[in-house]
Amino acid sequence: MILAKVLGTVVSTRKDPGLTGLKLLLAREVDAAYKPAGNQVVAVDAVGAGEGELVLIAAGSSARLTEVTKDRPVDHVICGIVDLVETEGRETYAKRAGLPA
Amino acid sequence: MLFARVVGTVVCTEKVPSWRGQRLLLLETTDPAGNAAGGRPFAAIDLVSAAPGQRVFVVRGREAAVALANPENPADAAIVGIVDHVTERPPGAVD
């Protein structure tokens, strides 16, 4: 799963019926310093994520294996909101701080 | 399956229900010798109790989801082994 920062919400009125009712978020993959640096993707939210949060995004056919996205035409799903990342024994990201430690 | 090194642990309180109880680790991809291959870090479900610093190998894609008790889960990367050692002959050296 990639780590990505949620940048915003995508609103679409005319869309495939299979996407009806899904929350679409725009997110961008982060680098090792948790700064947006990689590809930008639109992902379906399965966990109630919001702008500014660091999230885990699964891609490919796995993205359809959540209760929210089952049998939907979806290729990226947000499946976790990151609270904490610990690398080399110390917190390098903490959600409560909002920013990398 | 791809080579990687465990660089950290990821904690998510809010996650899809099918991942409850699963351990998530942060990884960097490496070459077969264990040198960082560049690219951004990624997260994977830990199926073998790997620890930070260890060299591991990872299955990507849908197959990552299959090993969990509930195979209907969105994992697209899972750690399936801990590397003891790799013997490698570069392609050019193969006769």
Added chain:
Amino acid sequence: MFLARVTGEVVATIKHPHLAARKLLLVSPEPTPGRPALPPVIAVDTVDAGVGDRVLVADEGNAAAQVLGQPRGPVRTVVVGVVDHVDGPPASGADRAGRGGDERP
């Protein structure tokens, strides 16, 4: 499936039960002319291939389950054949390097 060269072996004592007692090979995909080389990957051996062999590798979960004779598990990359020769297209970049030995005399 793709063509690859076996370039090494991977030893892992701790691994998922689906991989228990399986030989793991390091396989380097043959480069497509004009495209960047792909990095080597780990594949489960099912045909007793060895270092130096040119092999056929499948990279799909159902195929892996079938050739391993197991239910679907966290495995998708398996060596499913040792290549005798490839007819038709010119040799790949790897073979032009002069280490082929797979073309017919």
